[in-house]
Amino acid sequence: MAKNAGDDARSAGELAEAATELRVTLYRIVRQLRTAQSALEITSSQSVVLDRLVTDGPATVAALARAENVRPQSMRVTLAALEERGMVERSPHPTDQRQVLLSVSAELEQQLAVIRSLKEDWLARSMAAKLGRAEQDALLAAIPLLRRLLEP
Amino acid sequence: MAKNAGDDARSAGELAEAATELRVTLYRIVRQLRTAQSALEITSSQSVVLDRLVTDGPATVAALARAENVRPQSMRVTLAALEERGMVERSPHPTDQRQVLLSVSAELEQQLAVIRSLKEDWLARSMAAKLGRAEQDALLAAIPLLRRLLEP
DNA sequence: TATTGTTATACTCTATAACTATA
DNA sequence: TATAGTTATAGAGTATAACAATA
Numbered sequence: 001m002a003k004n005a006g007d008d009a010r011s012a013g014e015l016a017e018a019a020t021e022l023r024v025t026l027y028r029i030v031r032q033l034r035t036a037q038s039a040l041e042i043t044s045s046q047s048v049v050l051d052r053l054v055t056d057g058p059a060t061v062a063a064l065a066r067a068e069n070v071r072p073q074s075m076r077v078t079l080a081a082l083e084e085r086g087m088v089e090r091s092p093h094p095t096d097q098r099q100v101l102l103s104v105s106a107e108l109e110q111q112l113a114v115i116r117s118l119k120e121d122w123l124a125r126s127m128a129a130k131l132g133r134a135e136q137d138a139l140l141a142a143i144p145l146l147r148r149l150l151e152p
Numbered sequence: 153m154a155k156n157a158g159d160d161a162r163s164a165g166e167l168a169e170a171a172t173e174l175r176v177t178l179y180r181i182v183r184q185l186r187t188a189q190s191a192l193e194i195t196s197s198q199s200v201v202l203d204r205l206v207t208d209g210p211a212t213v214a215a216l217a218r219a220e221n222v223r224p225q226s227m228r229v230t231l232a233a234l235e236e237r238g239m240v241e242r243s244p245h246p247t248d249q250r251q252v253l254l255s256v257s258a259e260l261e262q263q264l265a266v267i268r269s270l271k272e273d274w275l276a277r278s279m280a281a282k283l284g285r286a287e288q289d290a291l292l293a294a295i296p297l298l299r300r301l302l303e304p
Numbered sequence: 305t306a307t308t309g310t311t312a313t314a315c316t317c318t319a320t321a322a323c324t325a326t327a
Numbered sequence: 328t329a330t331a332g333t334t335a336t337a338g339a340g341t342a343t344a345a346c347a348a349t350a
Contacts, residue, residue: 010285016268018292019276023185024203025298027196030182032221032302033175034318034339044179045340051176062308069184072309074341081339098308098349124171126301128164135297136162140170142294145287146177149278150184186316186341197317214331226318228333233316250326250331 036122039115042087045078050087050104054112058103060093069150188274191267194239197230202239202256206264210255212245221302 010018034044042050052067053059059067065075079102082088087108093099104112127136162170186196194202204219205211211219217227231254234240239260245251256264279288 010280010288012280013268015280015288016273016276018288018295019273019279020203020268022292022295023196023273023275024200025295025302026178026182027185027200028220028302029298030178031318033179035221043339044175048176048179051172060308061310068180069187070340071342073311073343076310077340093308096308096350100309121168121171121175123175123301124164124168127171128162128167130300130303131297133162135300136167136170138290139294139297140174142291143170143174143177145283145291146181148282148287149275150177150180151282183341195316212331213333222317223319224332225320225334229317245331248327248331252332 033123038121040111042082042085046082046087049075049078049082050108050112053088053102053104054109058091058101060099060101062099064102185275190273192263194234194237198234198239201227201230201234202260202264205240205254205256206261210243210253212251212253214251216254 030044038047040047048068049064052064056067061075061079062072064079065072068075079088083090083102087104088102089105091101091103093101127139131139182196190199192199200220201216204216208219213227213231214224216231217224220227231240235242235254239256240254241257243253243255245253279291283291
């Protein structure tokens, strides 16, 4: 009758201690990512929104805010920065005049692909330089698990 | 003569794309961690410094800044907040009058252990509720790999 | 009345620049 | 001169509160 999907449960203390280690490490990595600027010279927050728009297509401010778990007011600031730099375009919603659809321009989308293939970011370079193939696999295997934690 | 420690190298494009996925996911998790407040009601940044002090013992502002890869001025702000709340104490360096040693009070250290064992934080709860034992193991296996990426 | 978007304001984290005190 | 610490200031990211326009 365990709440876990697995069999033998880890003790609460063990898991909590491990979670602290994980939390601290994740925080340090993300801080490093923030200072190691991307080729596009955009911030992490902007990069994540662009990725969302590329992956899921055009969306409204409210929808993006819900998807990224931030307030619409906060998402608006990020989008305004991207819009000011011409990376994101806005168009009216076809039927609902309240809504505004945000989208990534075709040129930028292509540019993003090029940049990724050049692996100009700190994370890709570090993974290539410091981890072996099996270790890279182990690290990437954590991605879907982290995503599961974010699910409602 | 691969730069990698492993054998068959991943293509640059593959790795860069995977790195983008990882980066975006890590950012989302850390953002979630920031809003899901800890039992101590301290910020992530403060929590990481406390963890460092508990793990490595008393240290100076400059040493903590180096260890956490931030500027001394930034570390000072974090430490000032912890000091104001009585979580961190300062004592003069025995020989060098310029330096100030920061340490966690004994009471707080004990309190931290209790809090961890109660697994009151979002990450531990999510891992327990959403991942099985093997998945937890897979996720925790990523910790040392992420740490390696942070090494100089 | 509920939803979308917006403006105003504030707090945290981090940075750079410039300063003081000690080594 | 170099190092430790500090003060001042600024920008990014996020939050809450209050408001306007539309559904």
